Amino acid sequence: MTRTVPAPLPPDLFDPDCPVPTVPVLGGKKWAWRILRCLEGGPRRFSELRVPLVGITAKVLTESLRSMEQDGVLERTEFAENPPRVEYALTPLGRTLLGPMDAVCDWSRANLAELLAAREAFELAER
Amino acid sequence: MTRTVPAPLPPDLFDPDCPVPTVPVLGGKKWAWRILRCLEGGPRRFSELRVPLVGITAKVLTESLRSMEQDGVLERTEFAENPPRVEYALTPLGRTLLGPMDAVCDWSRANLAELLAAREAFELAER
DNA sequence: CCGTATCCTACAGGATACTG
DNA sequence: CAGTATCCTGTAGGATACGG
Numbered sequence: 001m002t003r004t005v006p007a008p009l010p011p012d013l014f015d016p017d018c019p020v021p022t023v024p025v026l027g028g029k030k031w032a033w034r035i036l037r038c039l040e041g042g043p044r045r046f047s048e049l050r051v052p053l054v055g056i057t058a059k060v061l062t063e064s065l066r067s068m069e070q071d072g073v074l075e076r077t078e079f080a081e082n083p084p085r086v087e088y089a090l091t092p093l094g095r096t097l098l099g100p101m102d103a104v105c106d107w108s109r110a111n112l113a114e115l116l117a118a119r120e121a122f123e124l125a126e127r
Numbered sequence: 128m129t130r131t132v133p134a135p136l137p138p139d140l141f142d143p144d145c146p147v148p149t150v151p152v153l154g155g156k157k158w159a160w161r162i163l164r165c166l167e168g169g170p171r172r173f174s175e176l177r178v179p180l181v182g183i184t185a186k187v188l189t190e191s192l193r194s195m196e197q198d199g200v201l202e203r204t205e206f207a208e209n210p211p212r213v214e215y216a217l218t219p220l221g222r223t224l225l226g227p228m229d230a231v232c233d234w235s236r237a238n239l240a241e242l243l244a245a246r247e248a249f250e251l252a253e254r
Numbered sequence: 255c256c257g258t259a260t261c262c263t264a265c266a267g268g269a270t271a272c273t274g
Numbered sequence: 275c276a277g278t279a280t281c282c283t284g285t286a287g288g289a290t291a292c293g294g
Binding site for chain 2 (some may be wrong): 006007008009010011012013014034036038041042043044048049051052053058069070071073093096097099100103105106109114115117118119121122123125
């Protein structure tokens with residue numbers, strides 16, 4: 001009788017048609033998660049978002065917000081005032097993302113030290 | 128008395144020195160999460176990984192594996208055989224990543240339809 | 255205040271060929 | 275089998291200037 005080997009990995013383990021890997025909100029965008037976090041406590045204005053998002057340019061913030069709006073995780077509201085006012089708020093869909101996002105953030109906080117230590121050890125081992 | 132407004136976002140909401148955003152395993156790498164998933168069931172060989180990771184080149188797979196090894200989430204073991212054999216396996220640290228990863232994947236599965244619908248609605252609204 | 259319009263750069267990722 | 279070595283390209287992201 002042959003020895004039991006682990007099942008080989010199926011070639012179709014990942015659906016090539018699945019658009020999830022390309023969903024920007026899932027990591028493709030540098031700022032998306034932070035923006036989500038900024039909106040956690042309620043709607044925020046464009047200029048308000050620029051404060052904690054240190055270094056972001058208007059162009060990139062606009063692009064990020066548009067992309068997330070397109071994905072339905074946030075909503076853009078323009079008020080017909082002068083000077084103009086625009087508010088961004090999480091949609092219910094966007095709000096459901098906070099849970100998984102927290103899971104990842106918690107992991108980072110809990111394991112950052114170990115990860116950095118691993119990096120150092122790796123560099124030492126290279127010489 | 129003034130009306131209560133939401134607290135302004137603090138400028139230091141995100142630590143500029145925090146290396147988490149640059150941690151490749153957290154989304155910066157296109158293939159990292161899939162590789163993690165491939166190793167979930169036990170150690171795998173280089174060529175074995177190439178099967179489900181359709182379209183990945185040897186160079187990119189090597190780079191991804193090295194980067195993840197450096198971060199301490201997987202371990203590379205070289206056997207002194209001929210032909211050569213190399214196995215990649217999750218470390219305990221890497222295994223702790225599976226939980227948060229599942230949370231995100233579950234979210235994707237549960238909300239993909241809604242997200243795609245939002246994209247379509249957005250495109251329609253643009254015209 | 256809230257963007258848009260250009261231009262530019264860095265780097266992840268890929269194509270192809272070759273090697274211990 | 276498990277990679278390196280080159281070369282190349284696409285695009286996210288940034289700098290700067292201007293517009294409604």
